[in-house]
Amino acid sequence: MLGQKFKTVSITAATLASFIFTPVSVASDNASNASHHTSQASKYSVLTVGDSLVTGAAVSTAVVAVPMIITGTVMLSGGMASAGIASAALDSKSSKPLPISDDVIIAGPPPSAKLEGE
Amino acid sequence: MGIKRYAIYLTIALQSISAIAGSERSSEHYFEPSEIAQFAKQVEKYSAAHRAHVFIIGRVGQPSSTLPEGVEFTHVALAVYSQITTNNGEKRYGYAIHNLYQQANDPAKSELVTDYPTDFFWSVKELKAGIAIPKLSVQKRILEAISSGVAEQLHNPKYSLIANPYNNQRQNCTEYTLNVINAALYKTSDMAQLKANTKAYFNAQPLSVSRFKLFFGSVFKDEIYRKDHSGRVRIATFTSIRDYLEQYDLLAHSTVITPKQSSEEI
Numbered sequence: 487m488l489g490q491k492f493k494t495v496s497i498t499a500a501t502l503a504s505f506i507f508t509p510v511s512v513a514s515d516n517a518s519n520a521s522h523h524t525s526q527a528s529k530y531s532v533l534t535v536g537d538s539l540v541t542g543a544a545v546s547t548a549v550v551a552v553p554m555i556i557t558g559t560v561m562l563s564g565g566m567a568s569a570g571i572a573s574a575a576l577d578s579k580s581s582k583p584l585p586i587s588d589d590v591i592i593a594g595p596p597p598s599a600k601l602e603g604e
Numbered sequence: 605m606g607i608k609r610y611a612i613y614l615t616i617a618l619q620s621i622s623a624i625a626g627s628e629r630s631s632e633h634y635f636e637p638s639e640i641a642q643f644a645k646q647v648e649k650y651s652a653a654h655r656a657h658v659f660i661i662g663r664v665g666q667p668s669s670t671l672p673e674g675v676e677f678t679h680v681a682l683a684v685y686s687q688i689t690t691n692n693g694e695k696r697y698g699y700a701i702h703n704l705y706q707q708a709n710d711p712a713k714s715e716l717v718t719d720y721p722t723d724f725f726w727s728v729k730e731l732k733a734g735i736a737i738p739k740l741s742v743q744k745r746i747l748e749a750i751s752s753g754v755a756e757q758l759h760n761p762k763y764s765l766i767a768n769p770y771n772n773q774r775q776n777c778t779e780y781t782l783n784v785i786n787a788a789l790y791k792t793s794d795m796a797q798l799k800a801n802t803k804a805y806f807n808a809q810p811l812s813v814s815r816f817k818l819f820f821g822s823v824f825k826d827e828i829y830r831k832d833h834s835g836r837v838r839i840a841t842f843t844s845i846r847d848y849l850e851q852y853d854l855l856a857h858s859t860v861i862t863p864k865q866s867s868e869e870i
Binding site: 528529532533543546547548549550551552553554580581583584585586587588589590591592593594 | 631633637638641644645648649652653655656657658684685686687688689690691692694696697698699700717718719720722723726747750751
C-alpha cells in the first residue's frame with residue numbers, strides 16, 4: 487500500500503517536473519543566443535555538405551536586407567536605382583514574376599555573437 | 605480523478621496550449637535540409653509570380669492534429685521583397701521575413717528578428733505555408749511603415765502565447781503582424797487608436813481550450829498570460845488576419861502551399 491502510494495507520488499512528481507523544467511514543444515523551442523550562433527553555422531554546414539547540398543544553389547549568409555520601396559509604378563531600393571533590373575522587372579503593371587535569386591540565403595549569427603570573447 | 609491520472613491530464617493539457625502560436629527560433633530540423641530549402645524557394649517563387657512585395661506568411665510548428673480548432677498556423681510574420689546583401693558583398697533578390705520571436709533565454713519576452721525563408725521553415729513539423737497577399741495599395745503602406753521605423757515602434761516585448769489582440773498588455777507574433785498592418789492602414793503608431801480600431805473591426809479567433817487548461821498554463825508557463833483577457837480568450841491568427849483583409853477588400857490573393865500541392869486556394 488505504502489509502496490503503491492510512493493510510486494504514484496513519484497510518477498506524479500516526475501511528470502510535473504518534466505513538464506515544468508523541460509522545454510515544451512513549440513513554446514520553448516528557442517535557441518539561446520549562443521546556441522543560435524552555433525545553429526546558424528550548423529545550418530550553413532548541413533546545407534552545403536554532401537548529400538544535403540541543394541543542387542545548383544549557392545548558400546549565402548545575409549548581412550542586410552533592404553525592402554523595395556514602391557514609387558509610382560516602379561519599385562526601387564537605394565541600391566537598385568542604377569541596376570538594369572529595376573524598371574523592367576519591377577514595374578507594377580508588369581505581369582512578369584519578381585526576380586528571385588536561386589541562392590539559398592540564411593540569416594547570419596545574432597549581433598550578440600559579435601561580442602563573444604571580448 | 606487519481607493523482608497520477610490528474611498529472612498526466614495536466615501535462616497533456618499544457619502541451620496542447622503550447623501548440624497554439626509559438627514564435628520560436630529553433631535549430632532543430634525535422635525535414636532534410638535540401639527539402640526545406642527547396643520548399644522555401646517554392647514559396648518565394650510562388651509569391652514572386654504573384655508579384656507580392658509584402659505578404660503575410662504562416663508556418664506550422666506543430667502537427668496540425670495537435671492544434672486547437674480554428675488555429676491552422678503557429679507562427680505568422682511579414683515577408684518583404686528585398687534586395688539582400690550577402691556576406692561576400694553580392695546583391696541578391698528575394699524575401700526577408702520580419703518576425704517577432706520569443707527570446708531565447710526568456711520565453712516571456714520577445715524580440716524582432718529578420719530572417720529568410722529557409723530559416724523561417726527550418727524547424728517546421730509540416731512543410732506548409734499560409735500566404736495572404738494584400739492589395740498593392742496596402743503593400744505600399746506596409747512598406748512605408750517598415751521603412752520609416754513605425755513597425756519597430758509597435759513592438760511590445762512582453763510576450764504571451766495567447767496575447768489579447770484588443771489590448772497591448774502582452775503581444776505575440778500574430779498580434780504584432782496585425783499591429784503593423786493596422787498602423788500602415790491608419791498611418792499611425794498611436795497604440796490606443798490602433799487598439800480601438802482593432803476592437804471595432806477585427807474578429808479575433810475564440811480559442812477552443814478549456815479554462816482549466818488555460819489556468820494551469822498561466823500558472824506553470826510565464827509565456828502563457830491569461831490576465832489580459834476578460835471573458836473568453838480570443839487571439840489573432842493567420843486565418844483571422846486573412847479574413848480581416850478580405851472582409852474590408854484589402855486582400856489580393858491567399859493560398860496554402862505544400863510541396864506536393866503547389867497551391868490550394870483558401
